[in-house]
Amino acid sequence: MYKTKIRGVLIKGNKSYRQITDDIIRPIEGKTPRWWYIAMTISTLALAMGIWAIYITISQGIGRWGLNNSVAWGWGIINFVWWIGIGHAGTAFSIFLLILRQKWRTSINRAAEAMTVFAVICAGVFPLLHMGRVWLAFFIFPYPNTRGPLWVNFNSPLFWDVVAISTYLMASATFWYIGMIPDFATIRDKTKSRIKKALYGFFSLGWIGNARSWLRFETTALILGGLTAPLVIAVHSIVSMDFATSVMAGWHTTVFPPYFVIGAIFSGFAMVLTLMIIVRRIYKFQDYVTDSHLNAIAKILVFISLIMGTAYSTEIFIAWYSGSEGEIYTFFHNRITGSHTKAFWTMVSCNAIIPQLFWFKKIRSSIAMVFIISIIINIGMWFERYVIIVTSLTKDYMPSNWATYKPTIVEVGTYLGTIGIFCLGVLLFLRYIPMMAMSELKAINKETS
Amino acid sequence: MTNKMIIGVYDDEGMLMSSIRQIQEKGFTINDVYSPYPIHEVFEALKIKTRLPLAAFLYSTFGMLATFAFLYWTSVVNYPLVFGGKPQNTLSFVVILFVMIINIGCLFTIITFFVREKKYPGVKPEILHPGVTDDKYLIVIQKDEKLSKNDLESINTLLKNNGAIEITEK
Structure with missing residues (x-):
């Protein structure tokens, strides 16, 4: 294989394999730090708020949300698309880089896959609640029934969503778990605690690391990677078709699938960056998540940011070029100017302008700046979904339909609740699961350190 | 021996x-x-x-055929709903087919991996x-x-x- 020095050192400190094992299982074997309990408490409070909001939504109905006849999709769908976008990080990182044989994925893939699983679970909460009567949610699945038999509409993007997202969750979760089996075996053989030995032994499924098992393990990972990579494209293309197949101004556009896919990868990569910077600082993992890793992600982000800018410009250009009054009104008088100006320009600045700072090496090498910009991107991506959904729905083709939209405390509570679920998941992951794939780090250790 | x-x-x-x-x-x-x-x-x-790649290909092919058969049966045979005068056996089946190829391919490959490796919870190494x-x-x-x-x-x-x-x- 052709080797290039472009990437720099991926594991610093000339580490032995035993050192790698000890470093990665240190957070699991060591005492639980105080910050972890504090973070768990805050996350649980957020989750409690979410449970209250979900209880209100289920017991009193969607009427407790700020929706109306015109704006029938509000924060629920904004947050659904936002979480699904973040959920693309794991697959984008782990699977695209795996099939492209990019070795720098090894320190980051496990955390990115964990994020995917938790983010997709968070995303699933919103459409489920939005159905109104969640106890009838099983109606969405095609099963033999006594209503005709009446089958679901297989041509509806909303049904495609159900199939694609549940497949994505299944594939991501199993890909994540299979990758962890050898590492669980390492902890089983290393730990002195009997409880941990039993627990990790149970989940390691008797792994012993013989050659045939490794061959099958690698082959299965590659097959899952190869099959799931097109799924990443499909999932967010389908999410975009929830909008694009309707006739709303600002939604009815063919650029939506690639624009949504790239936007999802953008927010996912930004979230990975935020998380990895925190992890590397707290657990002193600078030898594994090196400046070279952060630099590589920042370079990808600046490239994607350019694509985002191009997508925004394309939409605006096509709205003008089409000569459609509705499109022109939506883009020029309800987004660039008008009552949603702030949201629109926040979106443009956060996603297309500020990330351009990553062109400068000085900015890319400043951890504080990289961290701040990664958060800015996630804020910008939330506003992108807000702009798409709320601007188009508040002012459609008929002025008599025009309405305003403000989220209620129940919608905000549900959103906070999902942030609680996500943070709880990440915190449990950091405490009980090796946050880097030890076997993969060992495999690249010699040639990249 | x-x-x-x-x-x-x-x-x-x-x-x-x-x-x-x-x-x-x-x-x-x-x-x-x-x-x-x-x-x-x-x-x-x-x-x-390992023959896992061949197995994955066969599973995915089975996934495609089974899904198409199901879609055809539900939409054309069992309950042929007419909307907009469009054909019931429609090209938009391709989205579900695409996803289900991945779904069934992944699921059965994972099961095969565990079965061939004899890896179950609680196996003593x-x-x-x-x-x-x-x-x-x-x-x-x-x-x-x-x-x-x-x-x-x-x-x-x-x-x-x-x-x-x-x-x-x-």
Whole structure:
């Protein structure tokens, strides 16, 4: 294989394999730090708020949300698309880089896959609640029934969503778990605690690391990677078709699938960056998540940011070029100017302008700046979904339909609740699961350190 | 035939590989090699292959056919709903087909992996050396009746001369 020095050192400190094992299982074997309990408490409070909001939504109905006849999709769908976008990080990182044989994925893939699983679970909460009567949610699945038999509409993007997202969750979760089996075996053989030995032994499924098992393990990972990579494209293309197949101004556009896919990868990569910077600082993992890793992600982000800018410009250009009054009104008088100006320009600045700072090496090498910009991107991506959904729905083709939209405390509570679920998941992951794939780090250790 | 085996323990990948080559050159059969991470040269040296990619292809093909049959039956045979005068057997089936190819392909491949590997929750591992999941490599050679005393001695010498830090029998 052709080797290039472009990437720099991926594991610093000339580490032995035993050192790698000890470093990665240190957070699991060591005492639980105080910050972890504090973070768990805050996350649980957020989750409690979410449970209250979900209880209100289920017991009193969607009427407790700020929706109306015109704006029938509000924060629920904004947050659904936002979480699904973040959920693309794991697959984008782990699977695209795996099939492209990019070795720098090894320190980051496990955390990115964990994020995917938790983010997709968070995303699933919103459409489920939005159905109104969640106890009838099983109606969405095609099963033999006594209503005709009446089958679901297989041509509806909303049904495609159900199939694609549940497949994505299944594939991501199993890909994540299979990758962890050898590492669980390492902890089983290393730990002195009997409880941990039993627990990790149970989940390691008797792994012993013989050659045939490794061959099958690698082959299965590659097959899952190869099959799931097109799924990443499909999932967010389908999410975009929830909008694009309707006739709303600002939604009815063919650029939506690639624009949504790239936007999802953008927010996912930004979230990975935020998380990895925190992890590397707290657990002193600078030898594994090196400046070279952060630099590589920042370079990808600046490239994607350019694509985002191009997508925004394309939409605006096509709205003008089409000569459609509705499109022109939506883009020029309800987004660039008008009552949603702030949201629109926040979106443009956060996603297309500020990330351009990553062109400068000085900015890319400043951890504080990289961290701040990664958060800015996630804020910008939330506003992108807000702009798409709320601007188009508040002012459609008929002025008599025009309405305003403000989220209620129940919608905000549900959103906070999902942030609680996500943070709880990440915190449990950091405490009980090796946050880097030890076997993969060992495999690249010699040639990249 | 006895169940006994000779185990050479190494702490360096290079030494492990040269040992494997020399043992094979002398005509002895290596039963298995254990390592803390996958080593492609080992797969080649032991000439082991897997048919998982073929299985995945077959599962995905089955997924496509089964899904199409289901969509056709529900939408054309069982409850042919007319909307907008469009045909019931429609091109937009392709989205569900695409996703279900991936779904069934992934699911069955994972099941096959677990079944072929005999990996279930609670399986007790046969740990030949405690360091094998950490930083040690093992070469395992079955001690069968075909091996004479001289053969066993030369295997031991080969393992030792190629840097085995420990040679055990189990």
